[in-house]
Amino acid sequence: MQIKKLYDFKCQVCQITIQTKLGHYAEGAHIKPLGKPHNGDDNPDNLICLCPNHHIMFDKGVFSITDKLKLIGALSGELIINSNHKLNFSNLQYHRQIHGFK
Ligand SMILES: [Zn+2]
Secondary structure, three states: OHHHHHOOOOOOOOOOOEEEOOEEEOEEEEOOOOOOOOOOOOOHHHEEEEOHHHHHHHHOOOEEEOOOOEEEEOOOOEOOOOOOOOOOHHHHHHHHHHOOOO
């Protein structure tokens, strides 16, 4: 997947990549989830590259991301972002909303 390649399979939160026998591993995390009832999409602006731990934390709403790409909730700091990667702010807002961040 393109987003994972863009980040060289490094997590946008912690920069960790998992080296496997078959190469580096990371996961593409949807900001607005796929499927009902969320109906998010597969566009790059709805995807971030995360390690498995941060992926599940993001999906469970342990942390979220502001429009200024600050990490909120259980994490602090900033999301690492490539200048060629634009995020969909309405999807970030959606993620904050469904997980109870204002
Ligand atoms: Zn991570």
